[in-house]
Amino acid sequence: xxxxxxxxxxxxxxxxxxxxxxxxxxxxxxxxxxxxxxxxxxxxxxxxxxxxxxxxxxxxxxxxxxxxxxxxxxxxxxxxxxxxxxxxxxxxxxxxxxxxxxxxxxxxxxxxxxxxxxxxxxxxxxxxxxxxxxxxxxxxxxxxxxxxxxxxxxxxxxxxxxxxxxxxxxxxxxxxxxxxxxxxxxx
Numbered sequence: 374x375x376x377x378x379x380x381x382x383x384x385x386x387x388x389x390x391x392x393x394x395x396x397x398x399x400x401x402x403x404x405x406x407x408x409x410x411x412x413x414x415x416x417x418x419x420x421x422x423x424x425x426x427x428x429x430x431x432x433x434x435x436x437x438x439x440x441x442x443x444x445x446x447x448x449x450x451x452x453x454x455x456x457x458x459x460x461x462x463x464x465x466x467x468x469x470x471x472x473x474x475x476x477x478x479x480x481x482x483x484x485x486x487x488x489x490x491x492x493x494x495x496x497x498x499x500x501x502x503x504x505x506x507x508x509x510x511x512x513x514x515x516x517x518x519x520x521x522x523x524x525x526x527x528x529x530x531x532x533x534x535x536x537x538x539x540x541x542x543x544x545x546x547x548x549x550x551x552x553x554x555x556x557x558x559x560x
Contacts, residue, residue, distance in 0.1 A: 400471060400474040400475055401474075401479060403479045404474040404477075404478070404479045404482060405467070405470050405471060405474045407474070407479055407482030407483045407486055408469075408470035408471070408472075408473040408474040408477070408482050409466070409467075409470045410482070410483075410486035410490070411470075411473055411482050411485050411486040411489065412466060412469055412470055412473060413486075414485075414486050414489035414490045414494065414495075415489050415498060416498070417469060418462075418465065418466050418469050421462075421465070422462065425455060425458070425459070425461075425462065426455075429451050429452070429455040432451060433447055433448060433451040436451075
C-alpha cells in the first residue's frame with residue numbers, strides 16, 4: 374500500500390524533474406533501465422498498481438446492476454478483459470521511467486537506485502513521513518520561541534530608547550496630540 378511519504382517523494386522528484394534544465398535531454402536505453410530500477414526501489418508506481426482491480430470491480434458492479442441474471446458471465450468477461458489490458462501497467466511504468474530518465478543522467482539514476490535499494494535507503498523512505506512531521510513540530514517550536522524572544526528584545530530596546538526621551542508609545546502620542554497645548558509657565 375502506498376504511503377504518504379512515497380507519494381510525496383514521487384511528487385517532489387517529479388517536480389524537480391519538470392523544473393530542471395535536463396528535462397529535454399535525449400534518453401538512452403541505459404538511462405531508462407536505471408530509471409526503472411529507481412522506480413522499483415522507491416515504489417513510485419506502486420500507489421497506482423491496484424487501480425485496475427478497483428476499476429474492474431466498479432465496472433463489474435455497474436454492469437451486474439443492469440444485468441443481475443448474468444452476474445457470473447459478467448464476472449468472467451470483466452476478468453478476461455482486465456487480463457487483456459494488464460500490460461498497460463508496464464507501459465505506464467515505462468512512461469514514469471522516461472520522466473525520471475529525462476531528469477537524471479544514467480550515473481545519477483544508478484546512484485539513486487543503488488542507494489534506495491539498500492536497507493538504509495528503504496529505511497529513509499519508510500521513516501520519511503515521521504521525520505517530516507517531527508521536523509515540522511520542531512520548526513513550530515523554534516519559530517514560536519524566536520518570535521517571542523524577538524518581540525521581547527525589540528520591545529525592551531524600544532522602551533529604553535523611549536525612556537531617553539527619544540519617543541513615546543503611540544497611545545501616549547495620540548492622546549498628547551488631541552490635548553490642548555500647554556501654556557508656558559510664568560516666571
